Amino acid sequence: xxxxxxxxxxxxxxxxxxxxxxxVLGGSANYFAAAAxxxxxxxxxxxxxxxxxxEQLDFLRERSVDYSGVAQVPGESFFWEGAYSFDLNNRxxxxxxxxxxxxxxxxxxxxxxxxxxxxxxxIDPVLQLQVLDQVEDPAMVACxxxxxxxxxxxxxxxxxxxRVDVALMNDAEARQLSGEHNLLRxxxxxxxxxxxxxxxxxxxxxxxxxxxxxxxxxxxxxxxxVFDPTGAGDAFAGGFLGxxxxxxxxxxxxxxxxxxxxxxAGSFAVEAFSVDRFRDLTVLEVVxxxxxxxxxxxxxxxxxxx
Amino acid sequence: xxxxxxxxxxxxxxxxxxxxxxxVLGGSANYFAAAAxxxxxxxxxxxxxxxxxxEQLDFLRERSVDYSGVAQVPGESFFWEGAYSFDLNNRxxxxxxxxxxxxxxxxxxxxxxxxxxxxxxxIDPVLQLQVLDQVEDPAMVACxxxxxxxxxxxxxxxxxxxRVDVALMNDAEARQLSGEHNLLRxxxxxxxxxxxxxxxxxxxxxxxxxxxxxxxxxxxxxxxxVFDPTGAGDAFAGGFLGxxxxxxxxxxxxxxxxxxxxxxAGSFAVEAFSVDRFRDLTVLEVVxxxxxxxxxxxxxxxxxxx
Numbered sequence: 258x259x260x261x262x263x264x265x266x267x268x269x270x271x272x273x274x275x276x277x278x279x280x281v282l283g284g285s286a287n288y289f290a291a292a293a294x295x296x297x298x299x300x301x302x303x304x305x306x307x308x309x310x311x312e313q314l315d316f317l318r319e320r321s322v323d324y325s326g327v328a329q330v331p332g333e334s335f336f337w338e339g340a341y342s343f344d345l346n347n348r349x350x351x352x353x354x355x356x357x358x359x360x361x362x363x364x365x366x367x368x369x370x371x372x373x374x375x376x377x378x379x380i381d382p383v384l385q386l387q388v389l390d391q392v393e394d395p396a397m398v399a400c401x402x403x404x405x406x407x408x409x410x411x412x413x414x415x416x417x418x419x420r421v422d423v424a425l426m427n428d429a430e431a432r433q434l435s436g437e438h439n440l441l442r443x444x445x446x447x448x449x450x451x452x453x454x455x456x457x458x459x460x461x462x463x464x465x466x467x468x469x470x471x472x473x474x475x476x477x478x479x480x481x482x483v484f485d486p487t488g489a490g491d492a493f494a495g496g497f498l499g500x501x502x503x504x505x506x507x508x509x510x511x512x513x514x515x516x517x518x519x520x521x522a523g524s525f526a527v528e529a530f531s532v533d534r535f536r537d538l539t540v541l542e543v544v545x546x547x548x549x550x551x552x553x554x555x556x557x558x559x560x561x562x563x
Numbered sequence: 564x565x566x567x568x569x570x571x572x573x574x575x576x577x578x579x580x581x582x583x584x585x586x587v588l589g590g591s592a593n594y595f596a597a598a599a600x601x602x603x604x605x606x607x608x609x610x611x612x613x614x615x616x617x618e619q620l621d622f623l624r625e626r627s628v629d630y631s632g633v634a635q636v637p638g639e640s641f642f643w644e645g646a647y648s649f650d651l652n653n654r655x656x657x658x659x660x661x662x663x664x665x666x667x668x669x670x671x672x673x674x675x676x677x678x679x680x681x682x683x684x685x686i687d688p689v690l691q692l693q694v695l696d697q698v699e700d701p702a703m704v705a706c707x708x709x710x711x712x713x714x715x716x717x718x719x720x721x722x723x724x725x726r727v728d729v730a731l732m733n734d735a736e737a738r739q740l741s742g743e744h745n746l747l748r749x750x751x752x753x754x755x756x757x758x759x760x761x762x763x764x765x766x767x768x769x770x771x772x773x774x775x776x777x778x779x780x781x782x783x784x785x786x787x788x789v790f791d792p793t794g795a796g797d798a799f800a801g802g803f804l805g806x807x808x809x810x811x812x813x814x815x816x817x818x819x820x821x822x823x824x825x826x827x828a829g830s831f832a833v834e835a836f837s838v839d840r841f842r843d844l845t846v847l848e849v850v851x852x853x854x855x856x857x858x859x860x861x862x863x864x865x866x867x868x869x
Contacts, residue, residue, distance in 0.1 A: 554780050556823055558853060
């Protein structure tokens with residue numbers, strides 16, 4: 258089964274305390290695809306300029322990522338440059354040039370419209386709605402968002418959240434969107450907009466999946482070294498949805514497993530610049546990390562003893 | 564089996580967005596005892612002034628907290644006044660008057676010296692060392708500390724950490740002490756001082772228990788309302804050690820369970836001012852919260868499926 262992702266296909270220049278990478282593969286759709294393609298097919302819809310190094314996407318194409326929905330048009334590709342603080346907890350955006358992405362209007366190819374799983378990357382909610390109008394009865398739609406759209410496109414974002422099944426965002430975004438500092442209240446508020454499942458990503462502290470009347474904690478993988486945090490959230494989404502499509506049904510146990518796969522995928526993403534960690538990563542390594550999570554969260558509890 | 568705790572027995576005036584409590588029971592030893600006494604006996608060593616409302620400790624005495632090691636001397640009791648920000652994430656200390664606590668020199672009563680479990684509250688490491696010199700071959704000693712001692716009594720604190728079995732502190736304190744921003748590296752650095760187990764408390768994000776070559780995640784209990792965060796860390800320690808003493812041995816499964824009890828105890832502490840939530844709390848309610856934790860962290864993972 259495949260996943261359709263609509264998002265940015267970009268070039269990033271990133272500086273971390275460990276080094277600098279110039280004009281490397283970036284963008285939410287690339288990070289998502291790199292992680293999700295460990296589990297199955299991914300169809301990308303986006304736009305790049307004529308400067309984009311399309312041949313660098315070959316390793317993802319070989320893993321059944323279909324880039325035929327990415328239009329290459331005259332102009333410059335979406336470019337982002339950022340620098341991380343010594344503790345990697347803060348980043349400064351040095352430059353953002355939208356380039357051809359500024360006029361992006363997603364057109365879902367006919368062949369992609371019946372894809373059962375859809376991921377709306379953190380693009381303008383107006384564009385997310387355009388995608389929702391083009392896809393035909395998907396089994397599940399997930400979306401991400403970001404502070405910029407929470408401020409500037411609030412009404413449209415609220416509409417999106419009434420039409421999707423899963424919303425992923427980070428804890429600060431959930432607080433900003435809901436006006437609630439308490440995360441549980443923030444998640445419940447977002448669910449009140451109509452979205453059934455909310456996944457709040459908390460960086461090193463892991464993630465929480467909020468179901469209708471239950472929730473589930475996924476820890477962050479304990480890494481001694483975080484090399485480059487860029488794209489961790491998109492890789493999380495890719496691991497989450499990628500694992501979910503391998504399930505026979507979207508059940509509560511399946512969603513719980515999927516969040517663990519998301520956390521594992523995010524933890525691999527930060528081990529190298531760009532999508533580099535996914536070049537030789539195998540699904541078995543991800544499975545092993547999820548098993549480690551189980552080891553780190555399981556405890557025996559004999560009620561009768563106390 | 565009993566636990567000996569040496570720490571502050573204080574009066575707090577606390578203001579939160581939900582209200583104000585004046586001169587109520589506070590101090591690390593009281594919070595610890597309130598939580599630990601749900602599981603068994605607690606012996607407190609400390610000092611108070613002649614203004615201390617000893618009769619308010621009756622509900623803890625009835626739960627087998629032994630305050631005979633708390634000297635009441637002429638002068639003022641340790642007093643702390645603080646106010647929390649609207650989101651409860653920051654607090655401002657408005658006043659600290661050490662009173663008779665300034666001259667506190669712990670004397671462990673003869674009857675308490677062979678108590679098998681010892682908790683050193685976040686007092687001056689010089690005093691923590693004095694306690695270690697007086698107790699006789701305890702089965703397990705745990706300690707807490709705080710930023711003030713990390714700055715001002717570093718050498719003595721390092722000596723303490725070489726002589727205890729478990730160190731509990733919050734994530735910011737671990738970073739400050741170790742000079743490592745990464746929590747895993749910080750914990751390993753602290754273990755390098757000689758302490759076998761490190762428990763890092765992360766507030767709403769739960770806690771991590773670091774063993775010699777393994778670690779374990781305890782989530783924070785998802786509360787919709789945090790009423791007063793004061794004492795959560797001490798209640799955590801009380802729940803942790805309280806549950807641990809009910810075990811037949813300090814094993815890896817026992818420690819994992821204990822951290823869950825710590826997290827549960829901390830979550831109850833913040834539901835009311837002072838130690839008030841522990842007045843009518845039953846051990847069964849704590850057990851139920853630990854069961855909820857299991858529900859929120861358990862997932863099935865069939866390796867062969869992927």
